Amino acid sequence: MRDAFHDDLDAVRETLVEMSGLVGHAMERATTALLTADLKIAEEVISDDSKIDALHHDLDNRILGIMARQQPVAGDLRILVTSIRMSADLERMGDLADHIAKVARMRYPSTAVPPELILTIQEMGSVVKLIIAKTSSVIQSQDITVALQLEKDDDEMDRLHRKLFITLLDDSWSHGIETAIDMTLIGRYYERCADHAVSVARRVYFLVTGEYASDQA
């Protein structure tokens, strides 16, 4: 039979899954806004970020309440503390989607991304979307096999990030410094978002196995 405490833990997990869903949706729309110079979608991503912030805030308070009420020890305490950290990662990922949308908005009605980088940004968008979807499923299922796969997906993000710099540094680059700055920051936002998602998956790995996934600081 389930007790109230385990219902509380399930509800925490559900909120983390919900947050990851919102973050994935935000990143997907931020990529669309960026590639299609869609001001309306950019504004939506920016204003929806407060929903993710509010969920983060509420979840933190809820977890503190559970800790105070239930006085968990050992594994249960670790789950709650780790959930606070996952919530912080997800909140930050929402900020990074917001940052990408803000670049789209700043350059509107122009497109921030020059033609030779459209494919790279599309791929970064696809990879981060995949990583966030897998992270969400890892939070839900606690499937550590998927958690480990994320390291490979993150290698792909790193490869795309390097490819972006190669394009910026090519002699044929004709879009000037401003666009290079935009693309440098955007590349960093995608890469950091993927890092945070991988960090969430590693935290699940740690909860399930009691060991750190390789590469974990």
Next chain:
Amino acid sequence: MRDAFHDDLDAVRETLVEMSGLVGHAMERATTALLTADLKIAEEVISDDSKIDALHHDLDNRILGIMARQQPVAGDLRILVTSIRMSADLERMGDLADHIAKVARMRYPSTAVPPELILTIQEMGSVVKLIIAKTSSVIQSQDITVALQLEKDDDEMDRLHRKLFITLLDDSWSHGIETAIDMTLIGRYYERCADHAVSVARRVYFLVTGEYASDQA
């Protein structure tokens, strides 16, 4: 009379002060390495980052131990959870010092910073040093007046960050795309480091007053 629990809390606070000292020292040396193309100092900053990571890791485990043993509620629980968050901020600030040192190392024996940005980077280094020192004193003293001052220091960092972009975008910029990319990332590392320091000070403000400082998400 002090009990064991309050000794534990004091020890947590001391570790946070120690971490902030190491982070301040790391950022100061990273700035020196960057401005003087000093490979030895850059390497030291990079290798010393593992000390900050280890303190972060140990502190987290210690806090979990205190929670499990002492079963704190209300304010004491909040102090411990907030300390976990401050430790994460400080660890990240160490990473950002490491990133700056890595740019210095990558460009050695050249200097990563072109002449017209030396003053801006010096000022960013001074401001971040001041912000970290104040954050450290806020953790130690719990003086919320200083915590609030940090918002103004952070405005100064934002001003320098904008100044950096103005220099990069000026028609007279003659250092090409690669240096512009370096400086874009370095500017972001300083700005993020200051943000995390301000976030730590806001967390202290919250612990002392029970309210969020303005601007707190």
